[in-house]
Each structure stands twice: as structure tokens, then as C-alpha cells.
Amino acid sequence: VLLQQGFPASVTPMSLPVLLDDIILTHSLFQPTDRFLQHPAPCWEEGEVLPRKQAVLTVLLHFLETFKGILQEDESAGKVIKDLYLLIMKDASLYHELEDEILKLHQLVETVELKVTEETQPPNKQVKPLFRHFRRIDSCLQTRVAFRGSDEIFCRVYMPDHSYVTIRSRLSASVQDILSSVTEKLQYSEEQSTREEALILVAVASSGEKAMLQPSEECVFTTLGINSHLFACTKETFESLVPLPEEIQVSPGDTEIHRVESEDIANHLTAFHWELFRCIHELEFVDYVFHGERGRRETANLELMLQRCSEVQHWVATEILLCETLGKRAHLLKKFVKIAAICKQNQDMLSFYAVVIGLNNAAVSRLRLTWEKLPGKFKNLFRKFENLTDPCRNHKTYREVLTKMKPPIIPFVPLILKDLTFLHEGSKTLLDGLVNIEKLHSIAEKVRTIRKYRSRPLCLEMESSPSQLQTKAYVRQFQVIDNQNLLFELSYKLEPSSQ
Template sequence: DLLLDDIVLTHSLFLPTERFLQQLHQQYPWGARGGSRQALGCHEAPLAPQELYLLIMKDTSLYHDLEDEILKLHQLVETVELKVADETPPPNKQVKPLFRHFRRIDSCLQTRVAFRGSDEIFCRVYMPDHSYVTIRSRLSASVQDILASVTEKLQYSEEQSTREDALILVTMASSGEKAVLQPSEECVFTTLGINSHLFACTRDTFDSLVPLPEEIQVVPGDTEIHRAEPEEIANHLTAFHWELFRCIHELEFVDYVFHGERGRRETANLELLLQRCSEVQHWVGTELLLCESLGKRAHLLKKLIKIAAICKQNQDMLSFYAIIIGLNNAAISRLRLTWEKLPGKFKNLFRKFENLT
């Protein structure tokens, strides 16, 4: 029932969940369904041998004479499990749970699973002197909770934290742009901008905050991108972004559009995908600008356009649009000699892609 699916998906816009469940129970009472007891019995029957097997295994050290019986029971449990699996009809549509435990790691080769607000992550919070403390916090933690963890790490007393020199939480970008976060704000970890970090300071030291040295210094470009084939890079981007996209539940789009800041804790996976789009844009512009020679820069520009074309062919529109928007950056557009060195075929292809954005 498509209408019922849509109502279940968007019910939070009209009814609280508890009231919605009451309406569902009134509309679809369990007792009115024929054969419900029989269905329940069929569901519980395969569980009986499993429960018996687990209970016996707990006492196996006391009754050594039951080894043969335990082995037979184990075979029975395996037979029942295989039979139940064979009789289970294949689902028409793969159903993913919205919330699954996710351990945040740097390696992008691991299978991605969805974030949930109660997941715990490790985060660095920097001080004005660029020292830092590492805190363990929930993904949905408020600014007030984060500051409490930082204060505990710094061994501030409760009295000191209530004075005028109480800590505030600040986001700082590599450009030097600063913003003070309000104590009630939540899920700040997933909404940090590119090259942004969290700083804890007093209001007196707010004006003296400067970006981290590694954010200001220019580092050499990534030589791997010059050696890798366009197909390899495009396929890697597509696979990685598909893993991120699979973690997003439809409800996150509803919350992001209709609930805004209030629904941020429920849109962490969508926020990460949007942040990834910004990362790819930033990566494209940075790699081009870090090329020292004109020939290498023109070759990389040609390769990036080809990567965008392959991503479009792979239906990875996130990578496609991110690369094209990154190439539309004002700093890239001003590279006149680089664009003149680009073959006419790729110039026309880029104009075609540019019109799509």
C-alpha cells in the first residue's frame, strides 16, 4: 500500500510517534487478523530447540554423559535453522534498518553502515595554544555536553566553569573564519566545514584564535592522482559514495527539509554525504592549484573532466556535480593558460557538463 508507506514515512510531520502507533493499533487490531495465534505458534516453534540447546550448553560441564545427546541436539538445531531459512520467502525490496552501530574509522575500504545519534566517537578539541584534548562523545551530544567533557579533561572545577572565564566552543576554518556555537546546538561533529576544527577557549581569548599551522602551510599535491587511471579513480569514487548513500534512510530527507535544525540528530548520514560533496569540490580545486608546471596542470584538468564523464556514466551524480562545480571555482577559471592548453574536445565536453549544473 503506497499510501500507507508514505503515511508511515512522513507521520512525524503531523503526529507524535506514540499517537501514531495508537491510531495504527485502532485501525489494524492484531486480534482481527485470522490465524494470528497459529502464525505466532509457527514463528515460536523453531526457537524451542535453540533455547533448549543453549540451556544444556550452560550445564555441559556438570553432565559429561550428555555429549552424544548434545551433538544430536546441535544437528537438530542446524537442520531447523536451514529449514526456516529455505522457507523464508525472498523480500521484494531490501529493507535496511535506519539505525545500525557504526564505528567511525579513517579507512574508506570498510563497509559503511548508518550513523545513529547514540554512537560514540573520538574527537579532538583544540586550545588557543594549539594543544588539544581528545574526548569521547555521543554523535548527538550538545555543545554543553562537549564543553563538560573538555572541562573535565582540563580539570576545571565547577566553580571556575561558572565564572566569566567559562569555556565556549568555537569552529574555526583554515581561512580564519570563526563562529561561536550555542550551548543547545547538537550534532556539531557532522556539520563541521572543510578544514574546520573545534576550539575551546574563553571569551577573552576568542579574538586571539588562529588556524592550526598545518592548515595554513601549503603541502605538495597528491602524486597518486597523476599516476592513477581515470577509470580507477571514478570507480573508487562511485563505490565509496554508494556506501555512504546506502546508509541514508528516506526519513532523513523528510527531517532535513521539514525539521531543519531540530531534526539534525536524525540526518547525520545525509549530512555526511553533503559534506563529502564539499570535500570533492575542495579536492579538485586544491590538486589543480598545487600543480607547479603548466603541462602537468593541463593534463590533470583533462583527467578530471574525463573522471567526471565516467562518474556520469556510472550514474554517480554526486561525484559528477562535485567535480564540475569544483572546476567552476573562480580560482580555477582564472587559469587562462591552462584552459587554452586543453584540447578542444574536452573544452566542449566541459561546457556541456557545465550547462547541466
């Protein structure tokens, strides 16, 4: 309707109606992007009505502003936009009133680098080591950039004997594509790969849990658990798969956390998590929750953020449970409470939540002797933190604190996904064949809060001394134990009885 009739006189391209933003943010729930983009072209071609053409430009500009950064991954949508762009540019000289909008359109199309065919991909694209699979100091110190499905990555795929091959693959590659790369590396012949020796791909967690991946599954790299690994094996050797040995070696002496100030660790946590949060395109939140209706979309950066949240929780438990001396362990407990406090002060609620959850890990909370040595001031502070993270009444206390904060804010991302899931499951997308506008508006409102959190830059003053770089490297590549059974074993060795 907006395209056919044009915008009312009270609405200009500079003051877009919320409804338009709602539709652009959520249209993929009820219509594929390439089909959605086919509506403006006929409206541009029909007649000489200026308001209608202005409406087409307004919709297209807002769409490009919203989708820039991820549009080049959608080949069919890119082609539709490019065709529409050429159609508009052909008529550009006829509509001087739209000169500013058309110029902006030209600039945006240049910016998003629309991908129409495979041949247009930029040459010599940098290949990235996948998060956690390589512990290279030089790469972990670099500013994080967003992952896209077309990015090529290096990743290890293990064999049943724990040998491995390093493959080069697209991040969005299917399981079948990954297995083809592994087969090529192993120099399997076509005859072998079509017989019973054909390989399957399995995700093996540190706990020993195994999940066989289907050949058609895509984007599996970023869905792995913290210490999970990909294994290629035959069906006959599936049952014999065992996880890799724990990467952490328990050795005497203090780890890095004992040597670094709480403020430095907290600030580096906030800085890194801000980078990760900024890498997540706002539409990844929608795609993560609603992909079941429309087929999987790319949510790599969001999945890496969730993985990092889990990693921080296990880092807290790991560091405490690897500390064998009671006095030092109590001091470490105090340090983590201080880190949580500084993260909260930094408005990094993701780190704050993760540290508090880590301290509440059952293997840590049962250490009665350790907790008894925590000074009363810090016990009281931790109780306040527990109240703040209490899920009671739909996280009421946390939400009240969050509303009083001003950007920049790093929210507790899992709660945003919980809210979106509630919106999704609480009402239907289509009612009697019509789109449920109220549902779309509620989803879009949640996405707009993410925009608000990131509307101002993060400014943390940190030195670039060698010691600070060492702390930065430590914070960005934690080594953690995520096997809860092993954490309990360590806990009972430290304090055999919880009497």
C-alpha cells in the same frame, strides 16, 4: 479511518495503499512519532473485528519496515511499539488467520532491537573516529556503516594555543555535554568552571570565520565544514582564536592523482559515494528539511554526504592549483574531465556534479593559459557537462538525463534537498487545522525516488592489489583547501594575469 474500518477487500497487506506509505513517511511533520503510534492500540483492543486487527498489523509492519535502523534511537516510540507488540502477541493464538503477519511482526521487532531503557544498550559498543578528524588508513579502507546518534565517537577539541584534547562522546551530544567532557579532560575544578573562566564551544573555519555554539545545540559534529574544527575557550579569548595552519604542505613532486588512471579514481569515487549514499536513511531527507518545525532530528549521514560533495569540489580545485607546471596542470585538467565522464557513465551524478563544479571554481576557471592547452575534444566534452549541470529551467537537462537511467543511481543529493525545500515552502502542512495530504504525498513521492535509486546493488569490478588499495585510501581521505582566498592566492601565483 483505516485503522477503525480496516482495509477495503481490494487492498491486502501485501499491496499497501500509497496513502499509508505517505502517512508513515511524513507523519512526523504533524505529529510526534510516539503519539502517532498510540493510535493502533485502542483499535486492536476494540471488538473482535478481524479486518481492523489486520489493518493494525499492516500499519505496524509497514512502520517497522520503514523505520528499522533508526527506531532504536527513539526511546519513547520504542516503548509504545513494544507495549503494542506485547498486546498483539497476547492475542496471537486467537487469530490463526493473522499467523503470518504476527510471525513477521515478531521477526521485525527482534531485528530493530528496540531501545526501551538505557540499560538495554549493547555492551562494548565500538567507538568510531569521526569522519575527517582522524586520517587512519585502516579505518578509511573499511566499508562505511551508518552513524546513529547513540554512537560513541572520538573527536579532537582544540584550545586557543592549538593544543587539543581527544574526547569520547555520543554523536548526538549537546554542546554542554561536549564542554563537560573537555572540562573533565582539562581537569577544571567545578569552582573554576562556574566563574568567568567557564568554557564556550566555537566552530572555527579555515577562513577564520568563527561561530559560537549554544549550550543546548545537539549533533554539532557532523555540521562542521570540511576544514572546520571545534575550539574550547573562554569568552575573553574568543576574539583571539585563529584557524589551524593549513594541513596541506605544498611540496615538489607529483601527488597521488598524477600516478593513478582516471578510471581507477572515478570507480573508487563511485564505490565510496555509494557506501555513503546507502548509509543515509530515507527519513533523513525529510528530517533535514523539516526539522525546524519539530525540533532537530538526526541527519548525520546525510550531512556527511553533503560535506563529502563539498570536499570533492575543493579537491579538484586544490589538486589543480597545487600543480605548478603548466603542462602537467593542463594534463590534470584533462584527467578531471575524464573522471567526470566516467562518473557519469557509472551513474554517479554526485561525483560528476562535484567535479564539474570544482572545475568551474573561479580560482580554476580564470587560468586562461591552462585551459588553452586543453585539447579541443575535451573542451567540447566539458561544455556538454556544463550544459548538463546548468540550473536553468530548474535543472531540466539533468532531470531528463536522470529519468533515463536505471538503478543503481547516485543522484546529486543537494538537488533532492532543494526540491524538498521547495515543497515545504510552497505550501502549508496544515490547512484550516487539517493535514495537507497533497503536500505529504509530494514529499513521499520524492522519498520513493530515493528508494528507486537504491533498489539494485552497485557492481563495480575492482582489483584488490596494493596499488588499488593505495588509490582507495587516497580517494577516501582527500586533503583539500576550502579557503577560497587561499585558492585565489595560489591561482594568481600560477597565472598572475588573466588577460
